[in-house]
Amino acid sequence: MTLATPGTQAALQARYDNALMNTFGPPKRVFVRGEGAHLWDADGNRYTDLLAGLAVNALGHAHPQVIAAISAQLGTLGHVSNFFATPTQIALAEKLAGFVAANDPELPARVFFTNSGTEANEAAFKITRRTGRTRLIAMQGSFHGRSLGALALTSNPAYREPFEPLPGEVVFVPYGDADALAAVVDETVAAVVVEPIQGENGVVEPPSDYLAMARDLTAAAGALLWIDEVQTGIGRCGDWLASAASGVTGDIVTFAKGLGNGFPVGACVATGPAASLLGPGSHGTTFGGNPVAAAAGLAVIGIIERDGLLARVEAAGDRLADGILGLAHPGIAAVRGRGLLRGVVLTDPIAPAVADAALAAGFVINAPRPNVLRLAPPLIISDSDLDAFVAALPGLLEAT
Structure with a gap:
């Protein structure tokens, strides 16, 4: 299907270069339309989207019921400011509070709405300051956003160093190392911030008991446990929270990405005593919770509830991982992750070149690390689309 005349994409890329700040580098494609798990560029080429806008488009592109819900609400009431409340705001807060407190239903939970994961983490950062402590423990390999507060908790020196000094008193420890965490958590610590799976670090999981150990350590020290579910939550890993299976309840949990299927929305949820640490005037947002x-x-x-997508995500993720491992390709070392957040670990640092080859072949993926391909397709992706990628993968590896 051709949606534009040949050469349109090159012209649009040239206009992009003249109009936008160079914060992302040149775009690899200019996309003009999406439907389900597929995208079309400005020259009419079709792609299978195995990245979902960095785990955002949980229900794929142009989902008719999401469009209908947004259109109906916008046609009724679009914005009123946070001097006032709306029924949709209250109902979504109740849903998210229930997800976060699922392992401890009697625990009170309260929500602060934002427009993004970075903003949700900024709100969480401010909550930690209300404890009267300023020391924070974060993880090596972490990613929590690009604002100054979120960046202070992100361990990548390339992101951090150009903007130092950053706020906070942050100590980084090896991810998944319970002994290293125990050595630094004491009564001076305000919070430990941790991702259940580190997506930007190449889809890395800690040991299965790590979050429970972190919960015990923080509780003993009177510190908060802050779980960043921005990439892993809302069904991405087969449950509402990737941390749910650990049995723990975070004092703070942050969401975004898949929550709005592309419409900007994030949330910072606090439980127990932490739920009352922000009061009138201590934080705010113009658009959050609209x-x-x-x-x-x-x-x-x-x-997701109606269509049983949590179970579908588990089955589809297992099919994808098993299919890739079943190739027994010498260039593939492992497949990490859960549900439909997967990292394909390569034996050589060729992941960026493989991602480029995939794009040329009609598959959208990315390379968060030199030897890791990240797959985070829409939760509604079909088996046939997954199987097509698995079948193409050996050729993509050998094309580099």
Whole structure:
């Protein structure tokens, strides 16, 4: 299907270079349309989207019921400011609070809405300051956002160093190392911040008991446990929270990405005593919690529940991982992750070249590390689309 005349993409890329700040580098493609798990570029080429806008488009592109929910809400009430409340805002907060407190249903939970994961983590950062302590423990390999506060908790020197000094008193420890964490958590620590799976670090999981150990350590020290579910939550790993299986309840949990299926929405959820640490005047947002974003979030959750997508994500993720491992390709060392957040670990540092070859072949993936391919397709992706990628993967590896 051709959606534009040949050469349109090159012209649009030239206009991009003249109009946008060079914060992302030149775009690899200019996309003009999406439907389900597929995208079309400005020259009419079709792609299978195995990245979902960095784990954002949980229900794929142009999902009709999400569009209907957003349109209906916008046609009724679009924005009122946070001097007032709306039914959609309240209903989405109740849903998210229930997800976070699922392992401890009697625990009170309260929500602060934002527009992104970075903003959700900024709100969480401010909550930790209300404890009266300033020392924070974060993980090597972590990623929590690009604002100054979120960046202070992100361990990548290339991101951090150009903007130092950064706020906070942050200590980084090896991810998944319980002994290293125990050595630094004491009564001076405000919070430990941890991702259940480190997506930007190449889809890395800690030992299965790591979050429970972190919960015990923080509780003993009177510190908060802050779980960043921005990439892993809302069904991405086969449950509402990737941390749920550990049995722990975070004092703070942050969400975004898949919650709005592309409509900007994030949330910072606090439980127990932490739920009351922010009071009137201590934080705010103009657009956070607006009724249209809340309607998008409710629609996404409702569709995941109705269509049984949590179970589907587990089955599809296992099929994808088993298929890749079943290739027995010498260039593939392992497949990491859970559900539909997977990292294909390569034996050589050729992941960026493989991602480029995949794009040329009609598959959208990315390379968060030199030897890791990240796959985070829409939760609605078909078996046939997954199988097509698995079948193509050996050729992509050998094309580099």
